[in-house]
Amino acid sequence: MAADAERRNTDAASGAASGRELSPRSLAVVMNVPTILILALVLAYPIYYAGFLSFHQVGPGQLRSGVFPFVGLLNYERVLTDPLFQKALLNTFTFSAIVVVAEIVLAVAIALLINQQGIWTSRVTRILMLVPYAVPPIANGLVWSFMYSYQFGFLNRILFTLGVITEPINWAGNPDTALFAITVPYVWRTLPFAILLVHAALQGINKELHEAAAVDGANAWRRFWHITLPLLTPIIVVILVLRTSFAFAVFEEILAITQGGPGDATWVAAWYSYRKSFAPPFDIGLGSASAYLLAMLVGILALVYVRMIYRRVE
């Protein structure tokens, strides 16, 4: 009772000093005001406005006059019937599929490698593998355009020196290989993130399971296949969804290495929206429609992801 009274007193004292204390309900609102304002301004409104623009004709003339004529679904019709957009979409799917499969396989393999105890080089890998994460995507793209250069490229120099080739290889300049050439720098830059997620999941696996299986005579491969891999499945699905949705929006490496070329060999969805909106003919309505289609594709993946989190919490 005495403590209660004392608490009421100090509450009153601090209340007097700092004004009336807010209820948790109001405090939650006040603390979220800046976030809600910023998200409304920079996320919610633009997403709504992109939808608005995609139903209107918006070009340089309209931007100057400030009047955007309503055109209904015309922009969507033009995008969906544009062979270049279809090509860009197909390229985006091909690119994402290669990138995500390669990343998952490599991430599991490298995470197992850096998880090895008593191998000192694994500790070195654990530190150095973070370097790609720190490289700006656009710089990564330019570095690889030097690696891939037909005449002066670093990769060809290595292969010449090793005696593997006698003629230079045109890695990114050949329409048949250009899209594959872009996947390598992209995987290089984003692999550390995937490795870290798998590594975190690996550390959560009970070591006794492995030891028991080893005692029962299971070799390393069977232990991986029957114990580790099933336990890694949830994180692999997370990586699958996260990485696919980000790979759908690949941009910097395309800009730096091929600019969509040669021809239309490496046009991807984000590049299509960017070029249509911010290069002649500056067709922002068309660009918005194509960007919205990309957002819808990614949105489906995002819903899947949120669903998965719910399941994990339950």
Added chain:
Amino acid sequence: MLKPSPIAQILLHFANVLVIAFFLLPIVAVTIGSLQSEKMLQADTQAILPAEWTFDNFLVILSGGEQRGKIFEQVTYLPDNVKSFHRAFANSVIVATSVTILTLVFGSLSAYTVARLRFGWTIWLMNLNVMARFVPIIVLMIPLYVTFRNFGMLNSLSGVIVALTGFLLPYAILMLAPYFATIPRELEDAARIDGCTHFSAFWRITLPLSAPGLASCGAIMFIISWHELLIPLILNSRAEFMTLPVVIASLVGDVHVFFNLMMAICLLAMLPSVILVLLLQRFVVQGLQVGGVKG
């Protein structure tokens, strides 16, 4: 603990060497490329190492084109963007630092309400943040360009800072909320018994105890802002507001800029974030793992 056999150990060392070689190959390429002249790159197109090494590429960039060194003596054309490297570097520092501070402040306030004051709508806000993380930046850029154009906010650093803060805030909240949730609630209750208001319990107890979580989140916010290309590329067209990624992008397709100069700029642009990641590796790893999984 299962100890690998001697042969397995050798194979594992070998695998590590391969992985390290893959991760460092581009870094080796950018370093060798930046330390030689255009002439050397063209003289022998098959050699890995140049016959002559030079620091002139860095000299010409860091002096803003004032000191040409030997290899640029004859060169009459140097892109303006190369000359304004200092400006771009300063802009990048201003943008990345401001965005880091803003996302940490706003993100902490929100993440705390999500972690501790669990109402129906704060949980909804968290789900919206998860969804927001997926929005491709190009989708935002087109309407932001039109909006900023209407309000005369194009060509300013503050426009870029606002846009980038909005884009990164959901990610910051996703990283911070799980961290706040791990701080024992009893510590706050004790402070409240001693007369703290709810907010000052957060401010004086939970926030300082979350310093490692804030460091993780801050490091990642700084790195992503340092890397961001599309937002400043589309919102700013004038040289004085360009950030480093925009300057790098502007050299793409400039036939007068050769690989050696490009590699030198790339190396200078990646150095700060590489050093940051290696210095704060523990925090970066933790932040990426928490933000990636528990979101």
